[in-house]
Amino acid sequence: MDMSTNATQDWGRIEAALDHLLDLPATExxxxxxxxxxxxxxxxxKLRRLLDQMARExxxxxxxxxxxxxxxxxxxxxxxxxxxxxxxxxxxGAYRVIGVIGRGGMGEVYRAERADGHFEQQVxxxxxxxxxxxxxxxxxxxxxxxxxxxxxxxTRILDGGMYDGQAYMVMELVEGQPITAWCRDHNVGLDGRLxxxxxxxxxxxxxxxxxxVHRDLKPGNVLVTPQGQVKLLDFGIAKRIVSGEEGDPETxxxxxxxxxxAPEQLLGxxxxxxxxxYALGMLxxxxxxxxxxxxxxxMPLALAVRAALQEVPPxxxxxxxxxxxxxxVPVRKxxxxxxxxxxxxxxxxxxxxxxxVDALARDVERMRDGxxxxxxxxxxxxxxxxxxxxxxxxxxxAGLLTLAVLGGLGGVTWQYSRAQxxxxxxxxxxxxxxxxxxxxxxxxPTDRSRRDVPAEKLVDLGARRVxxxxxxxxxxxxxxxxxxxxxxxxxxxxxxxxxxxxxRTDLARKLYGDDHPIVIDSLFDEAWGAITAYDMGKARQxxxxxxxxxxxxxxxxxxxxxxxxxxQAALLKSGPDSQSARRQALDQAIALYERHAPxxxxxxxxxxxxxxLRVQTGDYAVAAALYQKxxxxxxxxxxxxxxxxxxxxxxxxxxxxxxGRTAEAVRNYERAAPxxxxxxGVGPSYWFALAQRAKLLHKLGRxxxxxxxxxxxxxxxxxxxxPGSPHIRTTAAQVQLLYAxxxxxxxxxxxxxxxxxxLRPIFESQPDDPRDMRxxxxxxxxxxxxxxxxxxxxxxxxxxxxxxxxxPDGQDTQDLRGQWGxxxxxxxxxADAAQVFDGAIRDEARLRLxxxxxxxxxxxxxxxxxxxxxxxEAEADIEHAKAAYDGLRAAHDVRIxxxxxxxxxxxxxxxxxxxxxxxxxxxxxxxxxxxDAPDSPLIRQARxxxxxxxxxxxxx
Numbered sequence: 001m002d003m004s005t006n007a008t009q010d011w012g013r014i015e016a017a018l019d020h021l022l023d024l025p026a027t028e029x030x031x032x033x034x035x036x037x038x039x040x041x042x043x044x045x046k047l048r049r050l051l052d053q054m055a056r057e058x059x060x061x062x063x064x065x066x067x068x069x070x071x072x073x074x075x076x077x078x079x080x081x082x083x084x085x086x087x088x089x090x091x092x093g094a095y096r097v098i099g100v101i102g103r104g105g106m107g108e109v110y111r112a113e114r115a116d117g118h119f120e121q122q123v124x125x126x127x128x129x130x131x132x133x134x135x136x137x138x139x140x141x142x143x144x145x146x147x148x149x150x151x152x153x154x155t156r157i158l159d160g161g162m163y164d165g166q167a168y169m170v171m172e173l174v175e176g177q178p179i180t181a182w183c184r185d186h187n188v189g190l191d192g193r194l195x196x197x198x199x200x201x202x203x204x205x206x207x208x209x210x211x212x213v214h215r216d217l218k219p220g221n222v223l224v225t226p227q228g229q230v231k232l233l234d235f236g237i238a239k240r241i242v243s244g245e246e247g248d249p250e251t252x253x254x255x256x257x258x259x260x261x262a263p264e265q266l267l268g269x270x271x272x273x274x275x276x277x278y279a280l281g282m283l284x285x286x287x288x289x290x291x292x293x294x295x296x297x298x299m300p301l302a303l304a305v306r307a308a309l310q311e312v313p314p315x316x317x318x319x320x321x322x323x324x325x326x327x328x329v330p331v332r333k334x335x336x337x338x339x340x341x342x343x344x345x346x347x348x349x350x351x352x353x354x355x356x357v358d359a360l361a362r363d364v365e366r367m368r369d370g371x372x373x374x375x376x377x378x379x380x381x382x383x384x385x386x387x388x389x390x391x392x393x394x395x396x397x398a399g400l401l402t403l404a405v406l407g408g409l410g411g412v413t414w415q416y417s418r419a420q421x422x423x424x425x426x427x428x429x430x431x432x433x434x435x436x437x438x439x440x441x442x443x444x445p446t447d448r449s450r451r452d453v454p455a456e457k458l459v460d461l462g463a464r465r466v467x468x469x470x471x472x473x474x475x476x477x478x479x480x481x482x483x484x485x486x487x488x489x490x491x492x493x494x495x496x497x498x499x500x501x502x503x504r505t506d507l508a509r510k511l512y513g514d515d516h517p518i519v520i521d522s523l524f525d526e527a528w529g530a531i532t533a534y535d536m537g538k539a540r541q542x543x544x545x546x547x548x549x550x551x552x553x554x555x556x557x558x559x560x561x562x563x564x565x566x567x568q569a570a571l572l573k574s575g576p577d578s579q580s581a582r583r584q585a586l587d588q589a590i591a592l593y594e595r596h597a598p599x600x601x602x603x604x605x606x607x608x609x610x611x612x613l614r615v616q617t618g619d620y621a622v623a624a625a626l627y628q629k630x631x632x633x634x635x636x637x638x639x640x641x642x643x644x645x646x647x648x649x650x651x652x653x654x655x656x657x658x659x660g661r662t663a664e665a666v667r668n669y670e671r672a673a674p675x676x677x678x679x680x681g682v683g684p685s686y687w688f689a690l691a692q693r694a695k696l697l698h699k700l701g702r703x704x705x706x707x708x709x710x711x712x713x714x715x716x717x718x719x720x721x722x723p724g725s726p727h728i729r730t731t732a733a734q735v736q737l738l739y740a741x742x743x744x745x746x747x748x749x750x751x752x753x754x755x756x757x758x759l760r761p762i763f764e765s766q767p768d769d770p771r772d773m774r775x776x777x778x779x780x781x782x783x784x785x786x787x788x789x790x791x792x793x794x795x796x797x798x799x800x801x802x803x804x805x806x807x808p809d810g811q812d813t814q815d816l817r818g819q820w821g822x823x824x825x826x827x828x829x830x831a832d833a834a835q836v837f838d839g840a841i842r843d844e845a846r847l848r849l850x851x852x853x854x855x856x857x858x859x860x861x862x863x864x865x866x867x868x869x870x871x872x873e874a875e876a877d878i879e880h881a882k883a884a885y886d887g888l889r890a891a892h893d894v895r896i897x898x899x900x901x902x903x904x905x906x907x908x909x910x911x912x913x914x915x916x917x918x919x920x921x922x923x924x925x926x927x928x929x930x931x932d933a934p935d936s937p938l939i940r941q942a943r944x945x946x947x948x949x950x951x952x953x954x955x956x
Contacts, residue, residue: 086127091115092163095125095170107166111173123158124173127166149210152719153203153230174231176223180286183224183328189679190329193287194364196681199230199720201280201361208273208357215271217279218260219286228682229719259292263348274350277357281345284364285313288338289320290328313346315339337367340375369727501525515553520560523549524567531570539571559600562592566606569613579617586610604630608648611655616807620658627652646676646685650692657891658811662700665891669693682716684731691735698742701894701931710739733762734772741779745893747936749786756780774799778816785823786937793827796820811851811890814843818856825860830867837861852892854884859903866907874907898927898938905945914953921945 085108086097096115100108101124112125147157159170177185179200183193200222204214214221214232221233258266262278265271286292293313313319317334320327327334341363347353354360363373501522508518523546530539543564550561569585572578586609593603607630614623627648634644653668669692676685690713698706717732736755743752756779763773781795800820803813821836840857858881865874881900905920925942932938 086110092125092127092168093159093161093170095123095159097125098122112170122173124171125168126171127163127168129166149207149212151203151206153199153232154206155231155233171233174223174225174233176225176229176231178219179222179224179230179283180219183287184290187678188328188681190288190333191368191685192677192679192681192683193329194368195683196224196230197280197284197287198361198364200232200283201357201364203230203232204276204280205357205361208276213271213273213276214279215265215275216257216260217276217283218257219283220257222283227716228677228686259294262350264350272350273356274353277345277354277360278350280357280360281342281353284345285316285319285342288327288329288334288342289316290323291319293319312348313343316342337363337373337375341367341373344375514549515555520546520549520555524563527567527571531567536571543567543571557592557596559593559597559602562589562597562600562606563602565589565592566602566609569609579613583610583613583617586613598633604633604644607633608651611651615655615658618811620655624652624655624659624661627655646672646679646689649675650689653692653696657696658889660889660891662696662891665696666693669696683720684727687713687716687731687735691738695738695742696891698745699891699893701927703746703931706742710742714739729762730772733759737772737776737779740783744779744783744786745895746932747786747938748933749783752779753783753787756783774802778812782819785826792823796823814840814851814853818851818853818860821860822856825863830864833860834864837864851890852888852896855881855888855896855900858884859900862903862907866903866910871907871910875911878904878907894927895931895938898924898931898942901927902941902945905949909949909952914949917949918946918953921949 085100086092088097088099090097092112094115095112098111098113100110102109107126107128110125110127111122113120113122147160149157155174156172157169158172160168162168176182179196182188183196188196200217204217207214214234216234217232223231223233225231260279260282262271262275265275282292294311314322316339317331320329320334321331341360344363345353345360354363359374363375366373505519505522508516512519523542527539527542527546530536530542546564550556550558550564555561565585565588569582569589572582572585586606589606590603590610593600593606597603607626611623611626611630614620614626631645631648631652634648649668649672653665653672656662656665656668669689672689673686673693676689680686690709694706694709694713697703697709713735717735720728720732737759740752740755740759743749743755756776759776763776777795778799781792781799784792784795796816796819800813800816803816807813817836817840821833821840824830824833824836837857837860840853841861843853858877862874862877862881865871865877878900882904885897885900901920901924905917905924908914908920909917921942925939925946928936928939928942
């Protein structure tokens with residue numbers, strides 16, 4: 001038997017014995033103690049120590065390792081034993097005290113600085129009470145271990161030693177707020193809170209991998225800096241995990257905070273990684289609900305231990321719904337997976353919690369990604385077991401309920417036939433679910449306990465019995481089929497869930513016909529599944545059936561018809577010349593939602609889908625208005641909810657760029673960033689908003705501002721404690737791609753190329769979204785072209801061919817035409833370049849307002865004419881280029897204008913306008929020096945142009 005099994009059994013024996021002892025008068029406890037220990041000397045010693053502690057009504061529960069800083073004369077912060085406070089200026093080792101920060105059960109913490117002046121950075125110095133450390137040698141050894149912990153979210157231990165017989169530690173000084181206060185003050189939403197929590201988990205997991213448990217995780221020991229960086233404090237009271245280590249008096253007296261302490265800590269049992277998992281569960285509970293489910297501080301030990309052993313916290317979502325005032329996270333977002341995750345972390349038995357903090361973090365990440373979580377598996381059996389254990393006497397007294405639980409569905413059916421119909425219906429459904437995990441039936445093996453049977457098997461048995469035992473009440477069978485389907489979904493058994501859904505749909509169709517909501521919902525599930533699988537033949541068939549059902553049932557003016565139009569728009573995407581039909585379908589959906597279901601979440605989705613379609617067809621003004629409607633609706637329904645607002649603002653800003661409304665685009669990006677920060681913390685949403693703003697500023701020539709933003713972003717990405725998260729990894733790569741593009745634009749392709757090469761495996765690993773890979777290939781092509789690499793021609797040619805086949809009129813395709821022509825020109829391929837430029841000029845009327853290509857094409861033609869000695873034609877072409885540039889409405893890279901000026905300078909010089917040539921060349925140089933890196937090719941070309949024009953001017 002492994003150690004975890006032994007520990008769990010010991011814990012269970014202590015819990016059961018202590019539960020019994022606390023029900024006895026104090027005079028009867030000693031005799032009962034000997035009987036309950038049953039000759040186990042270790043158990044007897046632990047129980048005696050606990051009872052002695054309770055008899056003295058000690059308040060060690062009220063001594064956390066470090067209280068939140070408070071006034072020095074605060075009674076709650078006063079040391080329990082005489083303690084020599086340090087005065088400002090006093091030296092401890094190599095450090096000089098500046099002032100006290102706070103006092104707690106472990107000692108005092110001071111702000112200090114090096115007394116020898118070797119460095120000026122301030123530190124936190126913790127002077128530890130003598131009685132808090134029984135073994136100085138062990139403390140010194142563990143301090144050395146803690147000093148080796150390297151993690152961006154763990155406060156570093158810098159130094160330590162002994163001072164006047166007392167141990168001290170010197171740590172990194174962290175300026176920040178407790179994580180709960182930071183989230184409250186910054187109005188952080190669900191995703192932001194989970195991002196911060198995952199950063200905490202990553203730090204704790206790092207300590208666990210080094211065999212260190214923290215033992216006092218709580219908001220006061222988890223600070224968030226003004227920059228949004230998590231910092232975990234007080235590893236000074238952490239404990240090294242030693243294989244086979246037993247609990248001892250030192251463990252019982254170890255500092256802890258009762259409201260976050262696991263039951264085994266309150267019992268003085270051995271601590272483990274599961275102890276920290278419990279505290280993290282309580283921290284997550286408070287982060288999401290706004291409060292803890294109970295408060296143990298100040299409670300007598302006997303009552304505190306009993307509460308810790310017997311009280312099960314209410315489900316997270318239920319508790320949040322009962323708190324005074326609005327909870328920090330909408331209750332609807334807590335129901336289900338988060339309820340299950342928190343409940344598993346807070347289980348009483350250590351072995352029933354998450355095996356590792358990494359497992360807890362994985363469940364949170366899977367919940368965010370919409371994937372099944374492990375906490376759902378076995379949770380019902382666990383809850384039922386705890387319920388029966390806590391209420392064994394009331395259950396024995398309630399004979400009918402016992403029969404319902406233990407007698408199987410036979411008892412359930414009997415109960416239903418005898419009771420009044422309305423009450424019995426609800427009771428029957430509840431008893432059915434209980435019976436899945438607590439009943440027996442004829443089909444169940446007699447030689448096995450239900451405890452040993454997988455949950456899937458139990459649900460299989462229940463599913464068969466629905467059909468057998470509720471045939472006479474098909475309406476109730478429908479409800480039970482629905483519950484069974486949900487159980488299969490929670491077990492991640494999609495095949496069984498689909499099978500039960502089919503049975504349920506068939507029964508509903510048989511009972512109520514094709515227009516029952518269960519049947520209609522099933523048809524929609526089937527349609528969307530076919531569309532997602534690109535089975536368009538099946539999708540069209542199901543959509544035709546749905547259309548007929550909705551018409552026949554009079555549902556043409558309902559949200560069902562709006563949903564049908566949404567699916568129809570997705571289906572039409574596969575057809576030729578589909579944009580007009582898709583636009584009409586989405587317009588129909590929007591109109592129906594506005595008339596009949598304005599609060600339906602799909603309404604905002606319909607608005608955004610319609611906006612995306614308008615962008616694809618170049619209807620940017622309509623797209624901007626649709627995004628504005630989505631913003632207005634989101635504000636009206638959810639208030640300033642950054643989770644919903646930030647991405648809409650960013651998408652609208654992209655449209656504003658296409659419309660040339662750059663000031664509004666910048667404002668949108670500026671508005672989105674703090675909303676994303678409040679909703680998600682320092683993470684993907686915040687990074688993306690900042691990166692889009694940096695990209696636009698760089699295009700507008702505001703290079704210094706853009707590079708400062710990029711520097712901030714790249715530092716945050718480097719310091720992120722959870723870089724392995726797929727969402728974080730992808731967003732970080734997208735930010736670096738934008739940064740590399742900006743480097744190439746300002747003439748630093750040599751710096752951009754290594755970044756781009758590092759991004760290739762990241763984007764290749766996500767085939768579901770090929771757009772990032774296409775953008776990466778274009779970035780590699782442009783950087784290679786600037787560096788004169790041979791692979792640039794192949795890359796650009798392939799990209800243009802692909803884009804012309806997929807989106808011949810798309811913005812990216814048209815911009816790429818102009819870049820391809822200039823690449824050919826730079827390689828001396830004048831014939832092919834002329835062909836590209838002439839084709840773009842023919843499309844000028846269609847492109848000039850939104851694409852840079854007409855400007856590039858006319859400018860390139862002027863270069864070609866000049867090279868052929870056709871100065872008059874070159875003069876006409878450069879004037880056309882200037883007119884095209886002046887009419888360009890979309891936001892664009894201002895370096896295009898610099899290139900135009902350099903070409904016009906050369907044309908004017910050839911035409912004899914020497915003063916005009918000097919002016920254009922000097923203006924181009926000034927622009928390039930503002931927008932480009934000091935040694936960029938564009939600056940070199942501008943300097944050469946200035947020198948040539950001035951030389952010619954001086955010669956005449």
